[in-house]
Amino acid sequence: xxxxxxxxxxxxxxxxxxxxxxxxxxxxxxxxxxxxxxxxxxxxxxxxxxxxxxxxxxxxxxxxxxxxxxxxxxxxxxxxxxxxxxxxxxxxxxxxxxxxxxxxxxxxxxxxxxxxxxxxxxxxxxxxxxxxxxxxxxxxxxxxxxxxxxxxxxxxxxxxxxxxxxxxxxxxxxxxxxxxxxxxxxxxxxxxxxxxxxxxxxxxxxxxxxxxxxxxxxxxxxxxxxxxxxxxxxxxxxxxxxxxxxxxxxxxxxxxxxxxxxxxxxxxxxxxxxxxxxxxxxxxxxxxxxxxxxxxxxxxxxxxxxxxxxxx
Numbered sequence: 325x326x327x328x329x330x331x332x333x334x335x336x337x338x339x340x341x342x343x344x345x346x347x348x349x350x351x352x353x354x355x356x357x358x359x360x361x362x363x364x365x366x367x368x369x370x371x372x373x374x375x376x377x378x379x380x381x382x383x384x385x386x387x388x389x390x391x392x393x394x395x396x397x398x399x400x401x402x403x404x405x406x407x408x409x410x411x412x413x414x415x416x417x418x419x420x421x422x423x424x425x426x427x428x429x430x431x432x433x434x435x436x437x438x439x440x441x442x443x444x445x446x447x448x449x450x451x452x453x454x455x456x457x458x459x460x461x462x463x464x465x466x467x468x469x470x471x472x473x474x475x476x477x478x479x480x481x482x483x484x485x486x487x488x489x490x491x492x493x494x495x496x497x498x499x500x501x502x503x504x505x506x507x508x509x510x511x512x513x514x515x516x517x518x519x520x521x522x523x524x525x526x527x528x529x530x531x532x533x534x535x536x537x538x539x540x541x542x543x544x545x546x547x548x549x550x551x552x553x554x555x556x557x558x559x560x561x562x563x564x565x566x567x568x569x570x571x572x573x574x575x576x577x578x579x580x581x582x583x584x585x586x587x588x589x590x591x592x593x594x595x596x597x598x599x600x601x602x603x604x605x606x607x608x609x610x611x612x613x614x615x616x617x618x619x620x621x622x623x624x625x626x627x628x629x630x631x632x633x634x635x636x
Contacts, residue, residue: 340511341366342570344377344402350385368393372583373515375400396515400507420521423596424537428526437528440593444544470547474555482555497565501554504566506542508573509550513541516586544589549576 346359354368366374368389373396376382382397390397427433435456442459443449446466450459475482480498487495487503495503517524517537527536529543553576554569562568577583591597 340373340375340508340515340574341371342375342377342400342508343380345379348374348376348380348382348386350383350389353389355386355389368395371395372519373398373511375511378402394519396518398511398514400511417521420596421523421526424522424526424594427594428528434528436595437593440595441529441540441544444589444593445547467547467551470551474552477552478555478559480555480558498554498558501558501565501569502550504569505550505554505573506546508570508577509542509545510535510538512577512582513545513586514538516583517541517590520587520590522590541586541590545580545582545585549573549580549582 343357346357348355348357348366350356351363351365355366357364357366371390371393374390375398377400387397427437438456439450439459442463445463450462454462471482471485474480475498482498483496485499485502487499514524514535522537524538525534525536527533527538527540530536530539533539550573553572557565557569557572560568
């Protein structure tokens with residue numbers, strides 16, 4: 325039986341790898357990518373997320389090897405800018421997603437999480453008398469200022485955030501650079517979220533989509549990482565823009581220690597600690613082990629019963 329406690333922690337991982345036009349197959353205890361240039365070994369045990377672009381195929385054995393090593397697989401569009409599906413997360417524990425569902429379902433608790441998310445973005449505590457609309461207005465100004473500052477620093481003609489996903493090639497280079505960089509950031513945040521046992525769908529600021537919580541968490545880092553990176557790369561005018569963006573993102577995420585930050589930041593904005601974990605058997609030691617049945621307390625019976633007779 326695999327001891328999941330021996331797996332490398334997410335913060336020690338290598339981040340992400342994007343592959344297109346290749347065959348992924350098992351190679352001993354790891355996997356390898358085979359393309360026109362030959363075979364490349366992929367360090368599955370220390371990789372956080374593998375992004376599979378167009379023209380890729382992957383064997384059953386390779387998927388199993390990646391899953392056994394806690395590597396999330398994302399099937400995405402060209403250059404990683406569209407998302408189609410995901411593999412299974414590393415942890416089998418559900419107590420964090422149960423807590424997340426509790427927070428997102430209670431209006432007052434949800435607003436508390438949203439407030440902490442905005443506080444984290446601004447870097448200082450906002451006045452408590454501000455409405456949600458006022459805070460979002462301040463955040464909008466902050467993001468527009470970040471675009472303007474980066475455009476001025478790197479002498480880029482900036483006309484605003486505007487692109488058509490259906491006509492990717494018609495977008496101006498800086499908007500394509502921003503989208504490509506944000507796709508990489510979303511992939512890392514997605515891998516961290518499911519690795520920690522959270523749901524990518526239960527967002528607090530964003531809502532109604534299976535990636536809502538991914539967008540919430542990625543927004544914590546865009547002003548610091550992807551916005552200046554995208555404008556800097558446009559200034560350098562690389563011949564293969566999206567490829568260069570992915571390479572620079574890998575460097576920037578490492579310098580920012582992003583994998584060190586994401587899960588602690590999620591715990592902080594959700595106000596969750598390890599002490600909240602139930603004292604149940606470690607499910608990760610045996611992912612196929614059945615879990616205990618829900619057993620409500622007498623108080624919970626009284627809350628559910630409209631006539632106070634405990635439902636009898």
